[in-house]
Amino acid sequence: MSRIQATATEVSRPPEKAMPTRSPTGMEFKTFDTAQQPKGSGTVVVGRSTVWTMSTDDLCPCGSGKAYDDCCGPLLATEELASTAEQLMRSRYTAYFYGNREHLWRTWHPRTRPAEVTVDPSTTWTALRILDVRDGGPDDDTGVVEFVASYDGGELRERSRFAKRGGRWFYLDEES
Ligand SMILES: [Zn+2]
Numbered sequence: 001m002s003r004i005q006a007t008a009t010e011v012s013r014p015p016e017k018a019m020p021t022r023s024p025t026g027m028e029f030k031t032f033d034t035a036q037q038p039k040g041s042g043t044v045v046v047g048r049s050t051v052w053t054m055s056t057d058d059l060c061p062c063g064s065g066k067a068y069d070d071c072c073g074p075l076l077a078t079e080e081l082a083s084t085a086e087q088l089m090r091s092r093y094t095a096y097f098y099g100n101r102e103h104l105w106r107t108w109h110p111r112t113r114p115a116e117v118t119v120d121p122s123t124t125w126t127a128l129r130i131l132d133v134r135d136g137g138p139d140d141d142t143g144v145v146e147f148v149a150s151y152d153g154g155e156l157r158e159r160s161r162f163a164k165r166g167g168r169w170f171y172l173d174e175e176s
Contacts, residue, residue, distance in 0.1 A: 062090035068094075084169070085133070099121060136169075143169075160172075160174060
């Protein structure tokens with residue numbers, strides 16, 4: 001989820017119908033008057049009066065056990081670059097988790113990426129397990145990461161190939 005902060009420009013109105021209390025990704029879901037909008041990182045203004053808050057303590061969806069802001073968060077926010085293939089792989093899982101197509105597109109190798117990345121909004125990703133990592137370290141130019149990504153109703157197992165280009169890691173394709 002982007003940590004971009006936007007400022008609501010219109011006076012908020014009461015919602016027309018009852019709002020859910022949880023977002024689809026399980027983040028806390030609150031409604032504020034524009035005047036009461038909380039400031040600080042982790043605040044995402046979604047609608048005119050709807051704010052999703054993520055505490056910096058929230059665990060990263062990639063299952064690293066680290067806080068989102070110490071893990072995939074800075075990568076999805078384009079504040080940092082992945083230093084290893086595994087880091088990039090984890091951030092791409094997290095991007096699928098949040099439906100962040102921009103991150104998926106910009107981390108896909110220009111040689112193999114589609115014109116547009118599509119994300120199926122009906123897929124709920126539930127867990128990531130890294131099974132094997134070959135190369136892909138800070139001093140490598142290529143790497144392979146094997147993983148199982150689980151979703152409601154199934155799992156996806158893949159050995160993904162990664163390549164560095166201009167000092168950045170990119171997802172290349174599935175190892176055949
Ligand atoms: Zn992560």
